Amino acid sequence: MNKIQAPRGTHDVILEESDIWQYLEQAGREVFKSAGFKEIRTPIFEATELFSRAVGEDSDIVNKEMYTFTDRGDRSMTLRPEGTAGVARSYIEHNLDRNQKPIKLWYQGPMFRYERPQTGRYRQFHQIGAEALGSDGPYIDLEMINLGIKFLNSIGLANLTLCINSIGNKNSRANYTSALKDFLGKYSDQVCEDCKRRMTQNPLRCLDCKIPADQELYKNAPLIQDFFDEESKSIWQEILTGLKTLNINFEVDPKLVRGLDYYNHCVFEMKTSSNKLANQSTVLAGGRYDNLVSYLGGAPTPACGWACGQERIIELLKENHLQLVKNSKLFIISDDGIPALRLANQLRDLIPELTVELDYELSKFKKQLEKALKRNCDWIIFFMADERNSGTIKLKNTKTTQEQDFGDLIELSDFIKKHL
RNA sequence: GCAGCUGUCGCCAAGUGGUUAAGGCUCCGGGUUGUGGUUCCGGCAUUCGUGGGUUCAAGUCCCAUCAGCUGCCCCA
Numbered sequence: 146m147n148k149i150q151a152p153r154g155t156h157d158v159i160l161e162e163s164d165i166w167q168y169l170e171q172a173g174r175e176v177f178k179s180a181g182f183k184e185i186r187t188p189i190f191e192a193t194e195l196f197s198r199a200v201g202e203d204s205d206i207v208n209k210e211m212y213t214f215t216d217r218g219d220r221s222m223t224l225r226p227e228g229t230a231g232v233a234r235s236y237i238e239h240n241l242d243r244n245q246k247p248i249k250l251w252y253q254g255p256m257f258r259y260e261r262p263q264t265g266r267y268r269q270f271h272q273i274g275a276e277a278l279g280s281d282g283p284y285i286d287l288e289m290i291n292l293g294i295k296f297l298n299s300i301g302l303a304n305l306t307l308c309i310n311s312i313g314n315k316n317s318r319a320n321y322t323s324a325l326k327d328f329l330g331k332y333s334d335q336v337c338e339d340c341k342r343r344m345t346q347n348p349l350r351c352l353d354c355k356i357p358a359d360q361e362l363y364k365n366a367p368l369i370q371d372f373f374d375e376e377s378k379s380i381w382q383e384i385l386t387g388l389k390t391l392n393i394n395f396e397v398d399p400k401l402v403r404g405l406d407y408y409n410h411c412v413f414e415m416k417t418s419s420n421k422l423a424n425q426s427t428v429l430a431g432g433r434y435d436n437l438v439s440y441l442g443g444a445p446t447p448a449c450g451w452a453c454g455q456e457r458i459i460e461l462l463k464e465n466h467l468q469l470v471k472n473s474k475l476f477i478i479s480d481d482g483i484p485a486l487r488l489a490n491q492l493r494d495l496i497p498e499l500t501v502e503l504d505y506e507l508s509k510f511k512k513q514l515e516k517a518l519k520r521n522c523d524w525i526i527f528f529m530a531d532e533r534n535s536g537t538i539k540l541k542n543t544k545t546t547q548e549q550d551f552g553d554l555i556e557l558s559d560f561i562k563k564h565l
Numbered sequence: 566g567c568a569g570c571u572g573u574c575g576c577c578a579a580g581u582g583g584u585u586a587a588g589g590c591u592c593c594g595g596g597u598u599g600u601g602g603u604u605c606c607g608g609c610a611u612u613c614g615u616g617g618g619u620u621c622a623a624g625u626c627c628c629a630u631c632a633g634c635u636g637c638c639c640c641a
Contacts, residue, residue: 150614150631151632153633204639205639206639210639227640260640261567261637262634263634266641272641355637405640423634424636424637427640430641453641457641478599511597514599514601515602516602517601517602518601527600531599546600546601
């Protein structure tokens with residue numbers, strides 16, 4: 146029989162790694178809770194049309210990266226490539242705009258993109274994201290940025306830089322794009338193949354071309370800020386002064402743009418300087434997307450949000466030699482299974498925060514002791530025939546090596562609780 | 566979608582065409598009569614990602630395929 150392996154670009158989260166995942170997700174939950182965000186769980190697959198409308202017909206995601214299939218009812222379905230579209234769809238479908246605004250939501254879960262796997266890049270990957278719908282900003286934008294930073298700080302991530310830019314409103318961007326096209330047109334025979342293609346499809350992207358020769362040519366390219374109308378200008382200004390006043394460090398990156406169509410005004414990314422992620426240095430990215438809800442047929446709704454790639458963060462956490470908070474563990478050594486199981490259950494009820502384990506193989510005393518020690522248990526209970534016959538439980542603290550007999554379970558559990 | 570590198574036990578690995586595929590860690594069984602991870606014995610790949618081919622002979626060479634890594638593209 147040949148072994149079946151996990152599909153390309155997917156991976157199993159197993160053993161110690163799942164501890165890190167839980168730690169990460171717990172940290173997210175706490176941060177969102179503290180800011181009054183509610184969790185939203187949307188389907189993992191949606192009508193294909195949702196993504197082609199939300200993400201953009203000519204984006205790479207829609208064109209070549211979606212997991213699309215026809216279901217048995219002949220409907221075209223797609224495994225979600227990102228989280229925002231589903232949230233917006235749900236917002237419209239359930240008339241969430243009738244709630245107090247803004248609606249503040251967060252989500253966590255798998256996303257799917259048919260890409261070439263690399264470090265920090267998978268076909269099934271996971272994002273934690275937050276969206277706020279119904280507020281114009283700039284305060285909600287600042288709140289979202291702040292929350293993103295807070296989240297990453299809370300898990301002990303350092304060496305992160307907030308990069309920020311504004312891509313203005315629709316008008317400003319249209320004016321800029323046409324000016325940029327004119328500028329780029331002058332070099333159409335000198336730039337790289339990719340840029341030639343980008344010139345027509347997504348001229349903004351030329352600006353972050355990685356070819357030095359191209360960069361040289363683009364040095365004198367027009368800047369988007371010079372094309373801002375009054376609205377774009379004032380919103381951008383408010384964000385910048387807000388960040389300064391809040392003492393949030395940032396770098397303005399005029400070349401920061403977006404691959405997804407629905408963004409406008411302020412966009413931002415958190416990047417790591419760690420070389421652990423190779424080329425995938427962006428760990429969290431987001432911005433304002435005032436047009437998405439109306440693209441999808443809802444009433445025009447200002448909104449902003451961000452998403453962060455969990456796999457990428459996990460890589461960084463591993464590098465940080467993360468000290469996960471371990472809870473106390475107790476191991477019962479016994480020569481009879483049933484009394485040991487009963488005792489384990491009683492202890493679990495009495496001390497829910499304690500991990501209680503035992504040896505299901507009923508190995509010899511020596512072996513069980515070894516197992517307990519190898520597991521790094523804080524406590525060992527000796528519950529062999531001798532103890533059971535005398536009606537006592539012998540408790541040992543493995544750190545202090547002190548032992549104590551207990552005749553009463555409540556007394557024993559109180560003792561442990563006191564020393565947790 | 567394009568290009569380069571890699572693939573031997575759960576993990577780390579030796580092996581460079583020639584008998585039964587080193588070693589270490591982990592794990593499992595057992596001894597040292599119930600208290601510190603010790604020690605001692607023993608076990609753990611008919612098989613080298615998979616499938617073909619070359620050869621008297623292949624983990625070692627060739628081809629294909631799958632997967633991983635890296636760069637491009639794009640993105641979280």
